[in-house]
Amino acid sequence: xxxxxxxTTAMIAAAMLxxxxxxxxxxxxxxxxxxxxxxxxxxxxxxxxxxxxxxVAITVHGKRYIFNYGLASKADGQKVTNxxxxxxxxxxxxxxxxxxxxxxxxxxxxxxDPASKYLPALAGTPFxxxxxxxxxxxxxxxxxxxxxxxxxxxxxxxxxxKGWRPTYAAGTHRLYSNPSIGLFGHLAAKSMGQPFADxxxxxxxxxxxxxxxxxxxxxxxxxxxxxxxxxxxKPVRVTPGVLDSEAYGVKTTAADxxxxxxxNMDGTRLDxxxxxxxxxxxxxxxxxGVMTQGLGWEMYPYPARLDDLLAGNSSQMALxxxxxxxxxxxxxxxxxxxxxxxxSTNGFGAYxxxxxxxxxxxxxxxxxxxPIPARVKAAHRILxxxxxxxxxxxxx
Numbered sequence: 001x002x003x004x005x006x007x008t009t010a011m012i013a014a015a016m017l018x019x020x021x022x023x024x025x026x027x028x029x030x031x032x033x034x035x036x037x038x039x040x041x042x043x044x045x046x047x048x049x050x051x052x053x054x055x056v057a058i059t060v061h062g063k064r065y066i067f068n069y070g071l072a073s074k075a076d077g078q079k080v081t082n083x084x085x086x087x088x089x090x091x092x093x094x095x096x097x098x099x100x101x102x103x104x105x106x107x108x109x110x111x112x113d114p115a116s117k118y119l120p121a122l123a124g125t126p127f128x129x130x131x132x133x134x135x136x137x138x139x140x141x142x143x144x145x146x147x148x149x150x151x152x153x154x155x156x157x158x159x160x161x162k163g164w165r166p167t168y169a170a171g172t173h174r175l176y177s178n179p180s181i182g183l184f185g186h187l188a189a190k191s192m193g194q195p196f197a198d199x200x201x202x203x204x205x206x207x208x209x210x211x212x213x214x215x216x217x218x219x220x221x222x223x224x225x226x227x228x229x230x231x232x233x234k235p236v237r238v239t240p241g242v243l244d245s246e247a248y249g250v251k252t253t254a255a256d257x258x259x260x261x262x263x264n265m266d267g268t269r270l271d272x273x274x275x276x277x278x279x280x281x282x283x284x285x286x287x288x289g290v291m292t293q294g295l296g297w298e299m300y301p302y303p304a305r306l307d308d309l310l311a312g313n314s315s316q317m318a319l320x321x322x323x324x325x326x327x328x329x330x331x332x333x334x335x336x337x338x339x340x341x342x343x344s345t346n347g348f349g350a351y352x353x354x355x356x357x358x359x360x361x362x363x364x365x366x367x368x369x370x371p372i373p374a375r376v377k378a379a380h381r382i383l384x385x386x387x388x389x390x391x392x393x394x395x396x
Contacts, residue, residue: 031065034058037385038067041378042364046070049370051349052229053080057258059354059361060386062266066254072226072367075235083224085212085251086365087238088350089343092250093181094281095260097296099196099204100136100188101280105273109191111136118187121158126166134170135184136295137285139324141166143177147242157242168321174288175321181296182243189246197245205256207274208263213252215245225251226367228347236347248345254365261354261361264297264339282339284331286324288317292331293324297339302355303387304338309376313342342376344369351375353383360386 038056046054046069053070068080103109109118111133116122118132126141134140143164151160161183167173189196197215205213217225227235238248264282267275284292284299291312292299300308311317340353349369354361362379 034060034065034386035067037382038065041381042067042069045370045374045378046366049368049374050233051366051368051370053084053226054364054366055080055082055084055086055254056365056382057254057363058382058386059258059262059265059359061359062262064255064258064262066258068254072224073235074229075227080226081224082255083212083253085214085217085221085225085253086350086367087228087248087343087345087348088250088252088257088352088365089248089345089348090178091257091341091343091350091352092246092248093343094296094341094352095200095204095250096181096185096188096246097136097281097294098277099199100132100184101295102204102273102277103188103191104280105276106192109188115183115187118190119158122161125162126164126170127161130166130170132184132187133285135180135187137293138174138177138180139171139286139293140177140180141168141170142173142175142321143180144175145177145319147179151242153242171286171326172324173321174286174293174324176318178243178247182247185246186243197249200245200250207270208260210252210256210259213250213256215249215251217251224253226348228345228367228369230347231369238345238347248343252365254363257352257363257365258361261352261363265354265356265359265361279333282333284327284334286326288312288322288324291317292327292337294339297341299334300338300340302336302338302357304355304380306377306380309338309340309380310373313340313372313376315372340376340379342372344372349375351379353379355383355387358387 042054052074053072056067058065066082070080072078072080072084112131115127115130130140151157185196189199200215230236264278267278281295281297284294286293290300290308335357338355343350349366352363360383362383364375
């Protein structure tokens, strides 16, 4: 949505209508402050990085704001709207972690169980000694960022895992890995006796009230599915790959993703099993520098230093192994933390962050894979502004 000084008031009114909040005179001033900060942050970011479209959703004490910028499709000039779906890349891992934690809360699996328990084909391999927790926290012993190009189907996936040998003892080093958390999600689904995509679309998304979140976008919603854009400016969408659904397969709207963030901060409206599942994803299992690794989510002491966030979300953190300190016992969920996750595909770039103690959160979904530092800086600026200049919190 193009926003100028002449349309800011209309945009705010639409945001207020979207979240069902009534406006008072003082609310209006605060809402316009927020709109101005978002505008002054996002427009330069888009220009500097050549991003066609961005949707930003913010939650403040349970009150939701959505800001839309630019185009979902350059070919036909389709604008980004509240219904626009984006690929969220590795933010999908937080949903995968939620499914696994949900399975644990239901008694279907134990995080300390060996991976081979749920996939007998891996019996007699190092996966007899690698736990589900190791897979879910990238500490299995050196599984790489991606599968080799030769791994293209279920048979070659099994062969790959059977032939793989760890570089490190399980639970000693973190190496960010799609094959690691992909297998984690696959085994979690097997423990529940259903395909991963069916569980996600039939159980997890509906449980959080997400109505525009999919692994496979249905035919009647393809018109809302944004095109991503490569570095060369070509329209692209994610291509199928092994364990892609588990590692980076979710497509969703900013409105749905901010609802998921809200549930992560305050699960009182969820049933007990889901509340336990969320708590499980916020449990700290390993320390890597300042960052605490949970299941899917990554946590930092709050107030969060921008330098710490940039280091924790850096390419070095993603591409290189790091020795970890195992937390024994695991750290229970904390309120005064900055919780975040980045996500990227070839044509999309996303970031989600929230602070439970302050009840603030943000998601930024873009149809270009622009640099992660720019995402982190933008979100940090906006959320820091919310704390230093509180925004009114109207009723839901």
